[in-house]
Amino acid sequence: MIIMPLNMIVCIKWVPNTTAVSIDERTGTLIREGVPSIVNPHDLGALEAALSLKDKYGGTVTVISMAPPEAILGLEHALGMGADKGILISDRAFAGADTLATSYTLAKAIERIGNYDLIIMGQETIDSSTAHIGAQVASWLNLPYVYYVTEISYFEEKKVLRVKRMLENAYEIYDIQLPGLISIAMHTFKPRRVTLENKLRAKSKGAIEVWTNKVLNLDVNCIGLRGSPTTVTKIEFMPKIPRKKEIFKGDDVKEAAKWLITKLMEDGLLKI
């Protein structure tokens, strides 16, 4: 039998851990100091999907990320889980990119990697949740794509990936003639642990490459702020919904329950 291993590329994003960000109620500003950045958790699910395919069918997993230099930690984590290679796309010229410019940069990096069968992404990121990049990269590379994949199998002889995906009201099963792109539904693949052996390999020379725009040589009008059709023109603090903020005073739970039920009935929202 001819074995057709899968060459996979997984895109990951280095994001501030949004659950750790809080707000200074007095000044209305974000408290970001000391907030660690992490690999977008949904992207680790995508990486797990790639690694489990590699376990079954063989092949390679290359992880790419467009981010500031510190994101090398994220790529080390990915290699620690078992990815073969990491590429950090990092240059001031890429900064300020919206999703169009970001997807263009990623697509060009993927073209440069070449010889790929499958591109895998997480469903969305925890910081901006746009879910744009998958469809945009597929558009640049003219690839078939399917979002929200929950199960994957591979017909090696035909180079066809069979995926199950979940929508609001249905499951759908698709056959994708590779090369193609999928996004993995959140919470469906539980990322494996980083092993010491893999982590050491991640630190070895050449395991992670940094590609600046000297490497990619992209038209500066297509990347970063200049390559972004959208611009943020104003940031405002979100208006708070006025609430009554009445807190029951006392320790007797029965009294508290009675107080609450009475309040809700007085508001005409509860009928018993």
Added chain:
Amino acid sequence: MESRNLCHEWDEINPEDYKGIWVYMQVEDGQIHEASLQLLGPARFMADKLNTYVGAVLIGWNIKHLAKEPIYYGADKVFIVDNEKLKVYYPRVYGNVVVKLARKYKPQALLVGATMKGRELAPFIANSLRTGITADLTNFDVDVENKDIILIRPPFGAWMLAHIRTAHRRPVMGSVRPNVFPLPERNEKRKGEIIEEQVEIEPETELKLVEYIPIVKSEELPIEKAEILVSGGRGLGSKDGFKLLEELANLLGGTISGSRKAVDAGWIPHEKQVGQTGKSVKPNIYFAIAISGAAQHIFGIREAKRVVAINIDPEAPIFENADYGIVGDYRKVIPAIIEVIKEMKK
């Protein structure tokens, strides 16, 4: 307009040539999705301010009978492509049809309901037109003087609102989660124009739908339609905590839901998640039980008439965003509420 060097991948356009506010109509099970019809409200508002028309894009197979629906909800023109080649939805095929229509008619804006399919389709359309797209906008503004549309979204968590312009590219594109805007009133007396378009449709050769398996939904009301929601968070400590919440919900004729942390922990399915990355809900009463109240969560309950917070931590931010609060262990407070209701029911 300032002169700028255009990315060589982009075609040159003149934004002033672009008129009309378009809404993409997603057809599901032979009907137009409510998330699409809802967007005819904001589209109508934008169009009136800019003195232009509202266009609805309706594509698929055997859909002609639906053509008047967008008009009843506020559209002036319906661009319809009814073709057997559109029998099965494939994002590239559907996307390319919308792209062709947009190239021909040059709309100023295009809004897409951020259903799961909408989120998959919209960025493909935007990219093909080399325009920007704003995800999950929650509001908008119209700059009448510059004839521009500003889309507003929470960019980072849900504390801030970013105003986003697409000054030099058209159409201005945005996706909107279901139920962010109310369904406009349906008026069968409204008149509009139905434009049947023939476009060349490239078939999808690299992707094939093999099987469609409808998910049999329980009789339970979806959380966005519930009048009473009893919602649990990480503070419940375990999946078992939801049993108590379910008991209260049943007693009140309500439904249970959860925070992102409860969903992440696997205690409750994602379709019951309240918040920015879940659903926006608008119950009469929202019980936030053992939910700390992250901004993303508060965002999802902004339309709740009353918010009740029950939390063991008196410092939990949820109390700042609640109408009525009880500081205490939910394992004691909920049984007390259940007991009081049962006594009253007697």
